[in-house]
Amino acid sequence: MFCLRGCSRLVCSSSLMATKPHRLHQIVAGATLQGASKKPRTLMVDSAMQDGFSKYAEYLNELNDKRERIVKASRDVTINSKKVIFQVHRISRGNKEEVLANAENDLANVTKQYMSKLVKELQGTDFWKLRRAYTFGVQEYVEAATLCNFCKTGTLLNLSEINASLLPLSDPSIEPLQINVLDYILGIADLTGELMRLAIGRISDGEVEYAKKICSFVRDIYRELTLLVPIMEDNADMKKKMETMLQSVVKIENACYSVHVRGSEYIPLLGTNDPDFSLFGAADFEP
Structure with a gap:
């Protein structure tokens, strides 16, 4: 009995092993035929x-090409505006009018040759969409224009005056490019750093009163912006520049304070033409 039961179990197991591959083959073959009978799905588009879709793709391609041209024009504006700023820093007691005249001519060339390219690309469009492509060039241009104006008149060039100078570059029949308030304020924040360098240079050249005037001007700008920046929506960049602006104010104040307190220790250059000048504060000793 035991042997028959064992044999029957072996026969059943062998029959299962024989039929299992056959059943798998049938399943796979059936699945293959069923998959081959299905047609691929296609998206029906009118x-x-x-x-x-084609018009939107063309729009994106044109927008990318325009962005590349604007980035290049903004880079040219930045480079040449920096040259104007370097020109202003060459001011000294004897060449102020000449240096300012050269700086104004250079600024006019920047406006005609490079800012005109930005105006041509951005007029009549939603230029706020491409602001990140040209904002740095506009900020540098604002910085150069306001620095020249301060050195000439002692006042701040406002936003409406800058935009008015750009109107002749635009087509009257198309909406002109207008510098927005944020880019103007960011440029003014950079202006304070250049004024700090100018004040330090004027102190070293003996123009202490002019440095004090710069100090008062920069302090007024910082005070006004401390009231404006907290209520601005996009003020992440301004928060960083406010810290740098405060450092510039402190440097100018310290320099003016040191000259005011220790002014009696200031010794003019030995090459003075004053016949009454004495190095030790007394008449020259004659043996």
């Missing part, structure tokens, strides 16, 4: 939608 002609109007295809035209819309």
